[in-house]
Amino acid sequence: MKTHTTLLLAILLAGNSLLAQQPERPKLVVGIMIDQMRWDYLYRYYNRYGNTGFKRLLREGFSCEQTMIDYVPSVTASGHAAVYTGAGPAMNGIVGNDWYDRQTGKSVYCVYDSAVNTIGGASPTAGGMSPRHLMSTTIGDELRIGTGFQSRVVGIALKDRAAILPAGHGANAAFWYDDATGNFITSSWYMDSLPAWATAFNKEQRAASYIQQPWKTLFPLASYTASTADDKHYEVPLPGEDKPVFIHQFNKGKDYGLLKYSPLGNTLTLDFAKAAIQGYALGSTATDMLALSFSTPDIAGHSFGPDAIEMEDMYLRLDKELGEFLTWLDQRYGNDYLVFLTADHGAINSPGFLQDHRLPGRAEKIGRAAALNEAISKQLGVPKAILSDAGSQLYLDTAAIRKAGVPLASVQQLIKAQLKAMPGIADVMTAEEMHNGYLPALFNDIYLNGWHAKRSGDMMVIPAPGVKNGSIMGTTHGTMYPYDTHIPLIWFGWGISHGVSYRNIGMTDIAATVCALLRIQMPGGSTGKVITEVMGK
Template sequence: MRYDYLYRYYDLYTEGGFKRMMNEGFNCRNNHYPYALTVTGPGHATVYTGSVPAVHGIVGNEWYDQFSKKVIYCAEDSTVKTVGSTNASVGKMSPKNMLTSTVTDQLRIATNFRSKTIGVAIKDRGSILPAGHAANAAYWFDSKTGNWVTSTYYMEDLPQWLKDYNAKKMPANYLTKGWQLLLPADKYIQSSADDVAWEGLISGSKKPVFPYELAGTAGDPFSVVLDTPWGNTITKEIAIEAIKGEKMGKGTDTDFLAISFSSPDRIGHRAGPNAIEQQDDFLRLDREFADLFNFLDSWVGKGEYTVFLSADHGVMDVPGFAQSHKLPAGLISGRQLQATISTALDETFGKDKYMIQSENNQIYLDHALLKKKNITVAAITEVVKDAALTIPGVADVLNLTDMGKAPLNTYQLELYKNNVNAKRSGDIQIISQPGWFYGTATGTSHGTPYNYDTQVPFVMFGWGIKKGETLRRTSVSDIAPTIASLLHILPGSGNVGNAVEEALKK
């Protein structure tokens, strides 16, 4: 969710959702990620740890591990098993790869583990990382069976309330409903036309136009539901069922429910931020928020709970959209880039495999080979840079092992420094130009140090929160310490942020 969605669609929001948060609460209007590689896993970890990838260790959704010689997924855990599904792989997940504690962990510690902390999201990483290490539970969605699941890291069997929800087969019900516009088409004046060349297709559709009929694939029948606002609906439903089933907010200690709505990301990747699909999704998400807040009003009372809103990253305009309006943008050919770099290295140092992996636009080098040939990372970087800068869309090349000598502007250098973890990051970073990314002609992406990816909402309302706003620059790393200050608990063990004190009632 980019920050501008708060205002871009404001006139069509209801009074009970986004508007309620903005009009009753405190809005940090200049809130940014303090690091460069803005992707989902690091985003969730940063929101809840108050830290940065260099410290909390979630440097990407995946990274290459130099010790095990394999790619690691941020939430993977081969020592645990699936609970709630016959799909064995979906539940091999836990927060063990996150190196620091979260504000949710600190709440559990502060109350001697009486507080309940639960994570809910379609994506496993969007549930697990926010819930923290000491969570009571984290639940995520299995698109192969349509069930919400967890892992044996948390429990051996699903609670009855979740079994009851799974038994209703709501995803199958929503699959039959398709996706129609919420409002008349002429209301979507903030979006592009409904059929443009740069939009991707939903599974089963022939054109990216409304109305959509939803057809799941044989091996993954419910994934298509997540590509629509129905993904937000089932997330809201599970959130409410968790509150009721676990009696959250009814005890003497504060409970914490971490909810991530993941369908805006899936829709945004495919259609882009200027599509009618994304506007309709946020208008519907606004209604889901209103339903959730109304439920909380009745469950614990108005003003008796606190909500904060942020996002794991922003998003760039689709290059095709930008180019159609004469804005600088384009696609980088990853295949051409890799071939050009490989050729340059072979010509300079002799034919060999110097690059063993590429993740997060970073190159991981074979250090044993470099040592054998007496080649330094600096020497490799110099060759890579000369070669890569010939490729359209490449802005710079950075030696991540010696950033003190990097001839990069001060602002971006700090963002990249906050990304680098010595055990998990690559050796060389390829930096793209603004408006450029690695991908295809349809859809869009994120993961850069540019404003469209770094600026996300931070809005709070409810118990302990003042009404107001600030335009001073705040950081996503400030979110967790702000909530920790509100609760009078310690921030996470790797915290680097500061509380937004002007948002809190004295």
Template sequence: MKKFFFTLLLMLFFRGFSQEKPKLVVGIVVDQMRYDYISRYYSDFEDGGFKRLIEEGFLYRNAHYNYMPTKTGPGHASIFTGTTPARHGIIGNDWFVPSINRRFNCVEDTASSVVGGVSNGAVSSRNLKATTITDELRLYYNFTSKVIGVSLKDRGAALPAGHNPTGAYWYDLQSGNMITSTYYRDELPSWVDAFNKENRPSAFLSNKWELFRDEEVYNESIEDENPYEQELRKGLGVSFPHDLPKHKKDLSLLKYTPFTNTLIKEFSMKAVVEEEMGLDSIPDFLTMSFSATDDIGHRFGPRSVEVQDTYLRLDRELSEFLSFLDDTIGKNEYVVFLSADHGATDVPSYMYKNKMPGGYHNNGFIKSLLNDGLGEVFGEGKWISSIINEQIYLNHELISEKGANTDEVKQKTIEILMGEDYVYEAFDANLVAKRMFTDPLLIKLQNGYENKRSGDILYVLTPSDLNDSWGRQGTDHRSPYTYDTHIPIIFFGKGIKPGKTVRPVSITDIAPTLSMLLDISLPSMSNGQPLKELFE
């Protein structure tokens, strides 16, 4: 009873300060969404999805990531903290930790375990050094504001939801359940259990993935059957229709289909209803990360029919979700923003075939090349501990054992790297951290460097060059180039006037904009600027 009256008093206290605030904020991140997908597919979109967001909302046409590597973990962290990896500490999906001599996942938390599934549960946001906009909302309203993060990927749920949300849920590739970890709660809410019992993943995999629209609609893509794509599974081929029932018992296959977006939409709608979000004057926050676009993009590449089909289907999902918000929360009672965590390069073999810059290298070859080259000067040994995120971690134990000079080892490493055609630039990380740069590429390199987690040498590849250790079909992302950095930012809903601008803005501007819209504190390390057009 005391808790009830305390909550009631809080609601009455904050009511006078929140009349103009949205009842619900929805942050949508579309994984690997290049900006040009909007213009390329626009004529094929329906009226209620992307077109509604753009025509009734405000579109930033020249929004970019301001750091490298452009990866999923750093992207989600940067959107919701309003700062770059140099500050929030999420420098990649993984990074190398010398003290344990292995790669470490950005949301890895060995103190936590899975709840509701069988795998992928040692997860939390502990590794995130800054508060998020969702954290600040929880703090402002003394944890009465509800915050829920939903994603196919663990990092797509944990990082946006912040350090102490109402809940964070992601997909377990083995059980097919939406799960969480003991960091967040000890058991799933009853509504999540009920959702899992519907066994939606098995239902999705019981049907073929066929074209969503008539074949002639897909003229923005290259031929469906082409040599630039990877099979979803052996025997499924690279063209439509994709016979998913052949592998329907493999629930991990779902992530390579557009139906995971349907799953995330349905689960998010259930969360809004069951958690009673957006029903009072204290704003709530739902974060949604659509990841099928990334997994399909990796397999098939940006020019594929599969990617276009996925976006046409996502357009329908967005239309249905916005209609749901209209009916459940009320028109003009909520705010939605939509952006992406990174873009993607065209498939290098496709670029090369069409006389465009593009190529491949191999990280294993680079490691051997460096070990051999350094060995000739400083003595034989495994001089390179790891190569990840275009960062090289030197073996400092060996440097000490051999009595070598660290700066000399670094300079020789850079010299060897710069002898390779596919390496555009290479730098001593310490020098990058200490200097003031005006070159935009070097600024991005600096913004991605974190003193305690990053490697010793930072390097940049030539445009559209990828590591071929996983094959020469499909694509990837991580570079400072525009195909990876140029993404959409759209704001829509309560108080947002329609418009567009080509003014350059950064991904780190989203969180401070939300702070101003909600009239709450900025995230602790935020250094972006509010998007001024929304307040004019």
């Protein structure tokens, strides 16, 4: 008996020792991405923020002040994929929100998947989405693997790509907004039917309630001194409105898509995030992850631009809601949750704003495939040498060029000459030139990091600083310039000490750092490095 008792005691001690050796991890990791949040929004409206939102994150967390997107294009799909894979498009394959596919001769949407079905939505196309095109694992995938698939991973956003790409391949769920119904939906990639808690949430019809509420400024209009006057010629009116001015109304029939222009789109996103945390009981067993993205700042931002009162009010309201969310997490998890907050890209000041203030800025249509094809046909006899100009990249029909007996270099030189004559274009380079270091090293690396051999174009069109593709109104993004690529990055909560770094840090360093904090493997395509300052002593 004594021998058995001794053996049992030894087993128990060994078991306790093994448990003690398990790495410490928080109950929940919350990745927060704010679509189109420029870094300077942290400070432009700082004096108007409350003490529980952005100010609390900066006061108690660790801020990486010089975080830059280290590839092009700086767009939504690429940004969300890069943060969670730790790699640029060169490795993860997400070379844009969409791209030209040479095999089919058609444009490919980054998360479209004809092999899956809508779950919870009215339209079969709204939910026909999956992470199939993503070529790397994500933080969430590695967390699931590292915990024997005990951890649960959930992605939530109004935009489908902003929910799906961060969640990754092996996620338990990704949910996005259906414009047709005002519901959150998913696809058969993740499940056969919505969980009961999500069905109950949708039945509350919060979108229908929120869309009836006008967007008024949170404070008196005259107090928005960090912004321009309310009615500017370079702001784009919202759908159904005559002028881009307050008060904004959204209750036009049942067009639930209009809610994505309202700050209440952020409210709905947070409502659903809380419901998911409760419905899945996230953080109750192994470490779980919520990949949460706020899409409304980008959707409204494209219309109004960075200098509008609407954007100031958007961030003042989001600040309040983030503060309430952090307090809610405090009450649920105490100090046992980790947050990182960042953005997928920034945005250029409207060219109309820049011109009004005698600053360099103009609109230019980048690409112009039709005009270029006409010139190539007339001068070189190749009828349609350019197949597509998606994402400021030109896809050439090299087979047709060879068949016409025209040297490829001749076509490329003609394209270069035509485009470089346009005042808004700084340069044009071929993929071969890029691989040979055509640009200064820093810029060249940014283009290399964004170029994928199977999905990217043959020539890159480089706009000059201050040039917006399209008109002088509203804003857009996608370039290598700081207004598009300088993003916030704040770490907060479990394992994080207060601090600040002004060292240049890449967006692709985020995944490596999260994985180091959680003691799990980096995603398969990761090229980023651990931000050692965040790791503490």
